[in-house]
Amino acid sequence: xxxxxxxxxxxxxxxxxxxxxxxxxxxxxxxxxxxxxxxxxxxxxxxxxxxxxxxxxxxxxxxxxxxxxxxxxxxxxxxxxxxxxxxxxxxxxxxxxxxxxxxxxxxxxxxxxxxxxxxxxxxxxxxxxxxxxxxxxxxxxxxxxxxxxxxxxxxxxxxxxxxxxxxxxxxxxxxxxxxxxxxxxxxxxxxxxxxxxxxxxxxxxxxxxxxxxxxxxxxxxxxxxxxxxxxxxxxxxxxxxxxxxxxxxxxxxxxxxxxxxxxxxxxxxxxxxxxxxxxxxxxxxxxxxxxxxxxxxxxxxxxxxxxxxxxxxxxxxxxxxxxxxxxxxxxxxxxxxxxxxxxxxxxxxxxxxxxxxxxxxxxxxxxxxxxxxxxxxxxxxxxxxxxxxxxxxxxxxxxxx
Numbered sequence: 550x551x552x553x554x555x556x557x558x559x560x561x562x563x564x565x566x567x568x569x570x571x572x573x574x575x576x577x578x579x580x581x582x583x584x585x586x587x588x589x590x591x592x593x594x595x596x597x598x599x600x601x602x603x604x605x606x607x608x609x610x611x612x613x614x615x616x617x618x619x620x621x622x623x624x625x626x627x628x629x630x631x632x633x634x635x636x637x638x639x640x641x642x643x644x645x646x647x648x649x650x651x652x653x654x655x656x657x658x659x660x661x662x663x664x665x666x667x668x669x670x671x672x673x674x675x676x677x678x679x680x681x682x683x684x685x686x687x688x689x690x691x692x693x694x695x696x697x698x699x700x701x702x703x704x705x706x707x708x709x710x711x712x713x714x715x716x717x718x719x720x721x722x723x724x725x726x727x728x729x730x731x732x733x734x735x736x737x738x739x740x741x742x743x744x745x746x747x748x749x750x751x752x753x754x755x756x757x758x759x760x761x762x763x764x765x766x767x768x769x770x771x772x773x774x775x776x777x778x779x780x781x782x783x784x785x786x787x788x789x790x791x792x793x794x795x796x797x798x799x800x801x802x803x804x805x806x807x808x809x810x811x812x813x814x815x816x817x818x819x820x821x822x823x824x825x826x827x828x829x830x831x832x833x834x835x836x837x838x839x840x841x842x843x844x845x846x847x848x849x850x851x852x853x854x855x856x857x858x859x860x861x862x863x864x865x866x867x868x869x870x871x872x873x874x875x876x877x878x879x880x881x882x883x884x885x886x887x888x889x890x891x892x893x894x895x896x897x898x899x900x901x902x903x904x905x906x907x908x909x910x911x912x913x914x915x916x917x918x919x920x921x922x923x924x925x926x927x928x929x930x931x932x933x934x935x936x937x938x939x940x941x942x943x944x945x946x947x948x949x950x
Contacts, residue, residue, distance in 0.1 A: 552872055552942060558671060559937045566667050566933045569593070571645035573659035577634030577652045580693035583607040586632050590662065590687050597670050604686070605700035608632070611685035613673050615948065620680035625710035626947050627684045627897070628668060628940060629717040629890070630661035631691035640924040655926045657720030657906065662687060664718065664904070664936035671941050679948035682710065694742075694851055696889030702896065714861055714947040715899040717890050718936065722918035724879060724905030726932040729869055729939055731902045732881040733862035735786060735854060738815035739822050740887030742849030743790070743829065745770070745810040749842045754802045764797060766840040767808040771795075773832040774812075777825060788825065789815035789885050815885045817854050853891040858898040861947070865900055868946050869939065904939065906932040 559566075578586050590609045594601045601611040614622050639646050639653040647653045654660075669685045684707070690697030724730050747770065749763035771792055778788035792812035799805035814829075816822040826848055833844040870878045881903060890901050906928035908917040919925035 552938065555671070555938055555941060559667065559934045562667065562670075563934050566663055566937065567930050569666060570659060570663040570930060570933055573662055574643060574654050575645045575648050577647050577649055577654045577659070579636060579652060580633040580690040581607055581697070583632050583689050586662070587687070590632070590666065593666050594669065597673050599669055599673050599685075604704060604706060605689055605697050607689040608697060608701065609687040610706055611669055611687075613669065613676055613683045613685075615679035615681050615683065616676045617678060617680035622682050623710055624681040625684060625707060625712050626681060626944055627686055627707065627712055627715045628665055628944060629686040629688055629715065629893070630665035631658045631688050631697070632662050633658055633690055633692050633697075635692055635922060637922070637924050641919060641927040643927050653924065655922050655924065656692070657921070657926070657928055658691070660720050660906065660928055660933060660936070661718060663933055664940055667933070667937035668940040668944065671937065672944060679945055681713075681948045683944055683948070691889050694849065696852055696892065698889040698892040702892060712897045713950065715893045715897040716940070716943055716947070717893070717899075717901045718904045718940065719888070719901065720906045720921075720928050720932070721903035722907050722920065722926070722928060723915045724903055725907045725909045726905050726929045727873075727909065727935055728877055728879055728905040729873075729902055730879045730881040730905070731857070731862050731866050731900075732883065733857055733859045733866075735817045735883055736857050736881070736901060737855035737883070737888050737891065738789070738817055738885045739819070739854040739891065740851040741814040741822070741826070742851060743792075743810070743812040743814055744847040744849065745833065746845045747808045747810070747836070747842050748845070749806060751799065751804040751806040754799075754804050760804050761841055762804050763806070763808040763842055764804070766836050766842045766844075767795070767797070767810065769839075770832060770836045770844070771810065773835070774829060777828045777832070780828065781821060783818065783821065786817045786883055787815070787885060788821070789813065790825070815887070817883065819853070852887045852889045853895055855888050855891040855901050856894045857900050858894075861898055861900040864946075864950070865902065865943060869942070872942055900943070904932055904936045
């Protein structure tokens, strides 16, 4: 596909895109409270005569119907961006930092939103180039369980459409601007929370009679839990079970009544995801029997794994390599972080790719952009134009499949 017309058009709107990005970046809003963000999105879409309406509370859904010959408006492509921010106090080098105390776009959702706005504006101007319906989904609440994706799907907005591709992107500071990262098949992990309480009977640490000490059982339980990942039947993908918080409110001479453990479980396959929880419960029952304590375990069910349809991922790798040249597309491995985009991949053929936002000078220095979910995160704004071009190209290409 000849893309010079597209790159020239996006370059001509680059200043407007960057200004739009800074406007979003300086006014971040937490999950399910993205009221001002939604207002800005709607205002921009309506100024381009793009049909849109609310979804999932504080989200926005836009629609463009293609007018190419032999159009089939029941055939659909969905382009998604998340719009919420994080409870982090910004300490980045951004020229337009957050104006909301303790809230920051530290995961690039402002850039995702800007890219999707730019892509939809371009597609609306060139609706004669595709013959399907293209939805633009500005989704709230990606950062907060149960995830805005569940609320979107509960409304069943794509009923009656054949969704041939559900496409999303995520910024990646370890990839240089101008590159795309794609993983075919299993990509991001299902993530579940683990909460365990070991209940004993505390007392004076020097008077052990009558005490049911929960400390040793807790330590033994942790050791057993950490062995569960080795039991995975699939050695090609990791299983992560990690305890990140231990709380025992005793003292040097006080044995506490209870010990609480909190952690995370990351898996890549639904059957094994369920089996891991069963194995956790088995460990808890063994500790109860061995030490005479009570153990209560609770699982906070998080997002499912993100699965990229190989037909879309492989097609995208080949197509984008032809469009941008060798080296512009990097094949990625699986990633144990989570994303509520996984809910979409369970229902529709989907592609979730990475957009490089690492600064490029004489050398690529990823550290300049900072890490995701940190106060110093500051992506390269030059990536916005590349993001718009990439999303438009994928939409047009999948429309022709």
